[in-house]
Amino acid sequence: MSGSWRFLLVLSLFAASIPFWPLQPQQPVADEAATPWGADYFPNIPLLTQDGEKVHFFDDLIKDKVVAINFIFTGCSDSCPVETARLRQVQKILGDRVGKDIFLYSISIDPYNDTPATLKRYAEKFGIGPGWTLLTGEPADIEQLRRSLGLYIDGLENGRSKDHNLSLIIGNQATGRWMKASPFESPYILADRLGNSLHNWKQASAMANDYAQAPEVRAPSSGEQLFRTRCSSCHTLGNAEPGQPGIGPDLLGVTRQRDANWLTRWLKEPDQMLAQKDPLAMLLYEQYNRVAMPNMRLGDAEVSALMSYMEEETARLQTPLADKGNP
Template sequence: MPRLCRLLCLLLVMLCLPCSLPPTPAQATPWGADYFPNITLLTQDGDKVRFFDDLIKDKVVAINFIFTGCGDSCPVETARLRQVQKLLGERVGQDIFFYSISIDPYNDTPATLKRYAQKFAIGPGWTLLTGEAADIEQLRRSLGLYIEGLQNGRSKDHNLSLIIGNQATGRWMKASPFESPYILADRLANSLHNWKTASAQHHDYSQAQAPQIRPPSAGEQLFRTRCSSCHTLGDAEPGATRAIGPDLLGVTRQRDEAWLKRWLMEPDRMLAEKDPLAMLLYAQYNQLAMPNMRLGEIEVSALLSYLDEETQRRQTPSAQR
């Protein structure tokens, strides 16, 4: 009996002692300082920062790689992230951070990046960065966003490179810049925060503000993925920040069809030729060049048909619908 009492007492003492539990998966992430290169980068304001220590450690982030001389995918990525930043509001810069890193550091100086940020009206919490070419290549490789054949910021097959993640939890995912801004905002604001309290208020980015879901035509799908990051279609909100490009409602009735088709297929060439209307649009919209989306004739026809049908639908009085 005394022996039993001693065993019970020993058990009670052991239960009262503090114990060290193994780290949870959220705490034991392999994506830490030993994995990411802690390279030095320069911000658009000329400040030196360390990639791991200053930019991503314990943060939820969206990272993409651009160069300011890009005439196709980079402006679309930037415009899409601008929409996401608008949806997230003040949270960008508080618990969510955006980083755009140049892959053409020879030409993209801090001053060049600052002008680029001003053209796109990039807000607080979104930092543009440049650095040494070898360091940036190493960083792209570690993030799984490197593409072979890239030289001095130019590639025959430019990589659409957007990755979002939470360094503290080790959750990272690649994303398409053509993705819906509501879905990207929801992933950054909710999914990636995981165990964190995302906000005192609940924001339903993916449903409350999203367009009504219905099977889209080929033209509508092209507009949503390729055009809507820069253009509205008669649905600009009163007092909203001006879009990067003109509203397209009625454009098929205002512009010559042949001009529109060529503008959609080779805007870079028309600007190089100093087409009068192309130059006027360039001047009106903050000298942001229309990107070449590499659309074919069938895609252009589908897009123009959708713009014409949507114009007809929205301009028809409700009593006649």
Template sequence: MITSHWTPTIKFLRLLLLLTLGITGGSAAVAEDSGSSTPWGRDYFPNTELVNQDGQKMRFFDDMIKDKVVAINFIFTSCTDSCPLETARLLQVQKVLGDRVGKDVFLYSISIDPETDTPEVLKKYTEKFRIGPGWQFLTGNKDDITALRKSLGLFIDGIDNGRNKDHNLSLIIGNQSTGRWMKSSPMENPYILADRLSKTLQNWKDASTNDQDYASAPTLRPPSAGEQIYRTRCSSCHTLGDTQNAGIRSIGPDLIGVTRQRDPQWLKRWIKEPDQMLAEKDALAMQLYEQYNNIAMPNLRLGEIETSAVLTYLAEETERLQPEAPMAQDTHDGAHQHAGPKIQQQGG
């Protein structure tokens, strides 16, 4: 049956679209510009009861989002692909924001597998990733959590209610008191996400103080396919010779020189199917797993072309930042001959 009245969820999705695109119009703009109360309040959001990793009960509206700037995503701790990357990326955001998290910015990760993810399991998960204070991991009743996901526009029929706990990659950030909400990718640059949470959503009515123009902007080179994959997937957990920002990425090793240190076939397989290599107890895979706090390398579901693109980018970036010394020359008998190729040691 088709009616002429929009449901609250459809209204909320429309608002998300407008705000994500930077459009302020219609009822959303009227509510914001007039200073009237936001429609996205107690009457819209369910006041679902959840339990955090410390066993504390929390109401979704009253305790978690009311009059707060928040970031909310949905994960489950046994996930071996996207969830660890989401957690790693938000961990970077938390490190950028520092002690503002838990004071004027609040981070929430809610389990979609509450039967498995008890408070005790969530607590161990936060310890494994070394989550700082102010970021809550929560569980509760499965049906209530599904209803909550739907109210936030983070539930897609055919994906989120399918088998094997598949779920869409989504993150919502917002300021409940102003009614300003944005749907974002959890793989977004951590500095951009942090800026939106600490500035855009806090002071969105203030005029911009940026007086720079396009004439002073530097010329940027287009990223290769491999660089795009690295920045959206790999950089959640790894650095690439980026010592300046190394403090926000401490989950995995730096990748400069990895194409010189590892056997190419081993490295290619490790990128494509790390979960299988860990299941097989591959010696080097297990060493890395134990070295980095038992956080498993997630399966990024990359194909042959994508894997090759990433490895090419890592090799090119290594050569750019750490060019190999010129080959030694043999002057015996006055003839200048190049020495044989350098043999790289396999890292442990």
């Protein structure tokens, strides 16, 4: 994607958690006969899955289902891998509910290049499990679908550029409740919306909330905010689950293990380092299933803040362990 990625990121974060109804009904409704978000609204376009199966968008993918839908293309080197890695975390949290009462769909905006076979390789690279379908189709059909979902930006997308709206659409077609969400949102929040609120939106929570028992919330630093939104889709920082490798390596101690100049450049321009076949960059690329580190368009101040946060967390988590080892 081009330099407008930063604008689209801001736009998607602004759109996070904003309820979205294309025609603004007066009240949510509970049955298909009353909801405007039925077969007459959604284009029932034909699509092909990564396995080459022909499906129709409304009849086969979303009718009476709780779903999350985003648009990607496999040649994307910045935002799409981060979106995919984040949804992979959501899928892991939801477990075997994905494919049963929750369904995930990633639809290519580059159908000329993203054939079913290409999408299948992409799914295998990211370890995408059952219940998450990758799809391609005719360009005009996909544009029509994006417009109906509110994920097409007039004036920005002209067919030559691969810039696109960085938002998820999540919803329950049977109830007519749809909303936009940021793909950079916490995976636990996204999983809760898909697994709970979209299923039981009319039922009040049985949990009693008491401010007196609420934990004290620490304001995150700018570096921690960057890590949460840009890095945590693919990386952990000292809490990797045994037997559950991430898309990329755990970063605890990375500021002490890597040369500072190398790490700074890697955070700023990993695509150029891979193109130049930097030895360490190529080693990481091969070690982690040939998933390229995306260029997150970080500036000097952002890189500095991110490195400071990783060093602070390394000191916080490693120092107590070192102390325990001393007599």
